[in-house]
Amino acid sequence: MAPAGEKKGILERLDAGEIVIGDGGFVFALEKRGYVKAGPWTPEAAAEHPEAVRQLHREFLRAGSNVMQTFTFYASDDKLENRGHTQQFTGQQINEAACDLAREVANEGDALVAGGVSQTPSYLSCKSEDEVKAIFKKQLDVFVSKNVDFLIAEYFEHVEEAEWAVQVLKTTEKPVAATLCIGPEGDLNGVSPGDCAVRLVKAGAQIVGVNCHFDPETCVKTVKLMKEGVEKAGLKAHYMSQPLAYHTPDCNCQGFIDLPEFPFSLEPRILTRWDMQKYAREAYAAGIRYIGGCCGFEPYHIRALSEELATERGFLPAGSEKHGNWGSGLEMHTKPWVRARARRDYWEKLKPASGRPFCPSLAKPDGWGVTKGHDDLMQQKEATSQEQLKALFEKAKDH
Numbered sequence: 001m002a003p004a005g006e007k008k009g010i011l012e013r014l015d016a017g018e019i020v021i022g023d024g025g026f027v028f029a030l031e032k033r034g035y036v037k038a039g040p041w042t043p044e045a046a047a048e049h050p051e052a053v054r055q056l057h058r059e060f061l062r063a064g065s066n067v068m069q070t071f072t073f074y075a076s077d078d079k080l081e082n083r084g085h086t087q088q089f090t091g092q093q094i095n096e097a098a099c100d101l102a103r104e105v106a107n108e109g110d111a112l113v114a115g116g117v118s119q120t121p122s123y124l125s126c127k128s129e130d131e132v133k134a135i136f137k138k139q140l141d142v143f144v145s146k147n148v149d150f151l152i153a154e155y156f157e158h159v160e161e162a163e164w165a166v167q168v169l170k171t172t173e174k175p176v177a178a179t180l181c182i183g184p185e186g187d188l189n190g191v192s193p194g195d196c197a198v199r200l201v202k203a204g205a206q207i208v209g210v211n212c213h214f215d216p217e218t219c220v221k222t223v224k225l226m227k228e229g230v231e232k233a234g235l236k237a238h239y240m241s242q243p244l245a246y247h248t249p250d251c252n253c254q255g256f257i258d259l260p261e262f263p264f265s266l267e268p269r270i271l272t273r274w275d276m277q278k279y280a281r282e283a284y285a286a287g288i289r290y291i292g293g294c295c296g297f298e299p300y301h302i303r304a305l306s307e308e309l310a311t312e313r314g315f316l317p318a319g320s321e322k323h324g325n326w327g328s329g330l331e332m333h334t335k336p337w338v339r340a341r342a343r344r345d346y347w348e349k350l351k352p353a354s355g356r357p358f359c360p361s362l363a364k365p366d367g368w369g370v371t372k373g374h375d376d377l378m379q380q381k382e383a384t385s386q387e388q389l390k391a392l393f394e395k396a397k398d399h
Contacts, residue, residue: 002348003136007149008268010114010151010177011068011151011175011206014238018313019289019313020067020290021291021305021306021309022065022067022069022242022292023060023065023292023293024060024181024294024296024299025293025295026043026056026072027043027074027262027294027295028295030045030056033103035048035052038263040079040200041073041074042079043072043073043094043098044072044088044094046072046094046097047089047094048089049098051359053071053098054101054301057106058108061111063300064176064305064306064307066110066112067082067114067292068100068105068106068129069116070095070101070112070115070116070137070143072098072099072261073116075139076117076118076120076122076135076138076139077138078122079121095139095142096142096146099146099148100146101165102148112150113148114148114149115139115140115142115149115150115152116144116151117153118138118153118154119150119157119302120132120135122135123158123331124371126373133164133167136165136168137171138154138333139171140169144172144174150174151174152177152179152239153165153169153177154179155211155212157182157187157188157254158187159199160189162200162203163199164244166178166203167203167204175206177206177207177208177209178202178208179207179242180210181210182210183210184218184224185253189371193222193223193225193228194230196229196231197227201233201235201236201237205219207237207239208230208237209240210243212242212294212295213244213256213293214256215244216244216248216271216275216358218248218249218251219241219242219243220282223240223283223286223288225237226290227239227286227287231371232331233335239287240292244294244297245270245271245293246266246269246296248297249362250363250364250365252367254294258366258367261363267361267365268354268356270296272352273300273301274347274348276301277304277307280304280309280335284309297383300323303319303320324342326342327341327343327344327346328342329342366396372381
C-alpha cells in the first residue's frame with residue numbers, strides 16, 4: 001500500500017484490478033493548434049510554448065486521465081537533428097521542461113507522470129546496439145533526475161529496438177511499460193504480436209501492448225494476440241492499448257502512415273465519442289486495464305472512455321459536468337427534433353455521413369515495403385535535397 005498522502009503507483013493500481021485511463025496524442029493535437037511541425041513531429045513546444053502543453057495536460061486530466069505522459073516523443077538528439085531540423089533547444093532541455101509540466105498538472109489530480117522514449121533514426125540507419133542504447137540512456141537520465149513515476153517505451157516498429165529500450169529503462173527500479181506500433185501482422189520484420197510481447201516481458205517490461213498506427217478495433221485485436229502469447233509462455237504482464245482516433249480498416253502492416261490521407265486529411269476518419277465508448281468496453285472485456293489513446297485523441301475522446309467505464313472506476317471525470325450521459329443534455333435544446341436525440345439508442349445506432357459526395361469509403365495504402373537497412377530509410381542531418389525529393393516524387397508515381 002502507498003503511504004498515507006501518497007498516490008498509488010502504476011503497478012499498485014493495475015495489480016489491484018483498477019482501470020488506468022491514459023491521455024491522448026500530443027503531437028497531433030498540438031500540430032493542429034500550431035505548436036508542432038508535421039514531419040519532424042518533435043516536442044520542442046514543451047520548452048518553446050509551455051503554456052500550450054500545460055493546458056493540454058489539464059484538459060486530459062479533466063477528462064479523466066490517470067497518467068500525464070511527458071511530451072517527449074521523438075525528443076532524442078538524433079531525431080531533433082534529423083533532416084535539417086533547426087534546433088533551438090537540446091533534447092535535455094526539452095525533456096526537462098516536459099517533465100516539469102507533466103508533474104505540475106499531475107499534482108493537480110490523481111495522476112502519475114510517465115516518462116517516454118520512442119524509436120530512433122539511429123536504429124533505422126543501422127547504428128549499433130550500444131549507440132542506440134546510449135540515446136535512450138541520455139533521455140533516461142533526465143527522467144530519473146525528475147523522478148517520474150514510471151517509464152514507457154512507445155512507438156516501436158521493430159521489437160528488437162523496443163527490447164533495447166526496455167533493457168535501458170530497466171536499469172532503474174521504476175516500472176516499465178512497452179508498446180509497439182504494430183497490428184495483427186506483427187512488427188516490420190514479421191515477428192508475431194505474441195512473440196513480440198514475450199520478448200518485451202523477458203526484457204523486463206511489466207506492462208505491454210500497442211500504441212498508434214491503427215484504430216481501436218485493430219489495436220484491441222493485437223493486444224489479445226499479445227496476451228495469448230504471454231500466457232502461453234507461462235509469463236505474466238499487464239496490458240495497455242493506446243490506439244489512433246482514426247478508422248483504419250484499410251491499412252496494411254505499417255498502419256496509417258501508408259494511407260494517402262496521412263497526415264493532413266485524416267479528419268473524415270475521426271472516431272466519434274460513441275465509437276470511443278465502444279472501444280473502452282471492448283478493451284475492458286479483453287482484459288486490458290491501461291486504456292488510453294494516441295494520435296487524433298482529443299480530451300473529449302478520453303472523457304468518453306472515462307464515462308463508459310465510470311461504473312467500474314466508481315466516478316465520473318470533472319469534464320462530465322458539461323456533458324450529459326448519452327446526449328441527455330440535449331433535453332434542453334430549443335429544437336424538438338434535436339431534443340428527440342437525447343437517448344442512447346439514437347447515438348449507438350447512428351451511422352454518421354461524411355458529407356463528401358463521391359468520395360471512397362476506403363483508401364489504397366502506399367506499399368513501398370521498406371524498413372530498417374533500406375537506402376531510403378538512411379537518416380541524415382542535412383535537409384532533404386531537391387534531388388532527393390524529386391526521386392521520391394518519381395517513385396511515388398509507381399505506387
